[in-house]
Amino acid sequence: MQKWKTVQNNIVFLLNLRMSNSHSHSGMYIQSSNDLAKDEDQFVPKDNDQSGDIKQEFQRAQTQSQLSSAEQIEDIPVPRLTLFVSQMSIDDYQNQYKKQMSIESMSPIKYSPQKKQEMKVEQSVQDIKQLEIQEVQTIQQIQTRRKANKTNYNVDDSPIEQDEMKPCHCTKTHCLQLYCSCFHNRRQCMSECKCNDCYNDGKHEEDVLKAVEQIKIKEQRASHHDLDSFDTKQVWGCKCKKTKCVKGYCECFIRGKKCTSHCQCTECENRRQPQKKQKNNQQNTQINKKIKKKSQV
DNA sequence: GAGTTTGAAACT
DNA sequence: CAGTTTCAAACTC
Known part of the structure; x- marks a missing residue:
């Protein structure tokens, strides 16, 4: 003490x-x-x-x-x-x-x-x-390591194993824009990728660097802070309008996270329930269980 | 597997 | 900076 x-x-x-x-x-x-x-x-x-x-x-x-x-x-x-x-x-x-x-x-x-x-x-x-x-x-x-099963978003802070990566299918961007999950995660495209005319293959290092630089410059112009578009571990909040943040389009949902005040989503169903509600739900499920047990007897 | 929907990224 | 277009992934059938 x-x-x-x-x-x-x-x-x-x-x-x-x-x-x-x-x-x-x-x-x-x-x-x-x-x-x-x-x-x-x-x-x-x-x-x-x-x-x-x-x-x-x-x-x-x-x-x-x-x-x-x-x-x-x-x-x-x-x-x-x-x-x-x-x-x-x-x-x-x-x-x-x-x-x-x-x-x-x-x-x-x-x-x-x-x-x-x-x-x-x-x-x-x-x-x-x-x-x-x-x-x-x-x-x-x-903690148990949660695996992102749909996208390349790394849910925890651990390094992504090569075989955990999802291949991309880019057709038009040469895998040099943030649309490309491989490029976004700053890794080379893999043999599993089905991209067209890929420049993110390790053989076009100059092009990749140029693309990265351009994105960073654009970013700095657009916003007066030092955001890092390549930091996929950061969640800046989703803007879902139609899917209520319960489908794979939603960044937060994909990462298994609840939406927060930073999100600009509408009709969100991926928000944390108020604790009172949660308690009520727990109570309800307990009551239901009791009723079920009784009815079984 | 083709077509549609979706939200992010890019552009104007 | 808001509106539009483009893009690739998710989804549906």
């Missing part, structure tokens, strides 16, 4: 340090892993300066828990504070701390108050790391 309190204190210390060091608040929201509501959607810092690394770390944490509703790990939630701290670059902090402490560290006094503080912090950092490892292990035990 005492140890945990020390850890908590040091987390607060680390947070304060981090906050005082943060400079940019611009960024983007990416879909929350548990799709609860708008306020659950999480902020990811914009891709500038060192924040790129932070963004990647955040996304890694996000995608780790991006599973279908049945597989979601909300039953065993990762403590947010720990998660946040775990996303902070511990090494960065240590470096900064070392800088601050450089004069003291030269001091012959081995156990100065600063030194003690440093040791405390190091200890807590190790504790946090340990906790993190334990959490990840628990999560990994719970």
Whole structure:
């Protein structure tokens, strides 16, 4: 208990340090892993300066828990504070701390108050790391790898095996536009693909690079932020109008996710039901089961 | 397997 | 930036 309190204190210390060091608040929201509501959607810092690394770390944490509703790990939630701290670059902090402490560290006094503080912090950092490892292990035990069966969208953050890829059938675009699932995922077309006049075959590397560049330039012109069209792990929200987000046309549905406030879909049937409703449904099914049992007897 | 529908991407 | 066209995948028969 005492140890945990020390850890908590040091987390607060680390947070304060981090906050005082943060400079940019611009960024983007990416879909929350548990799709609860708008306020659950999480902020990811914009891709500038060192924040790129932070963004990647955040996304890694996000995608780790991006599973279908049945597989979601909300039953065993990762403590947010720990998660946040775990996303902070511990090494960065240590470096900064070392800088601050450089004069003291030269001091012959081995156990100065600063030194003690440093040791405390190091200890807590190790504790946090340990906790993190334990959490990840628990999560990994719970999570089952969901396989995308219809498209190439990678549902979790794991690398896609070659044989899990779906071949494309592009006829007009030489597999050099985002319509092409192979190109979109930045991988070469395979022998299984039935594309016409394919340039995404590894033999037209220059054309591929040009196409990628063009898309990125267009993207930057169109929107004044650093979105990455080639990051198929990000969900920016669907715009389904007719299929109620329950068919394979829907990006969210394909990924086994619920639509969120970021979607612009109409008559959506792929949204998370309010918890009260869910509870009611559960109660109803239980009642139904009881009735069935009784009627069987 | 051919034709239709659909939503994303590209274009105007 | 809204409307239109093009595209390839999903779907239907």
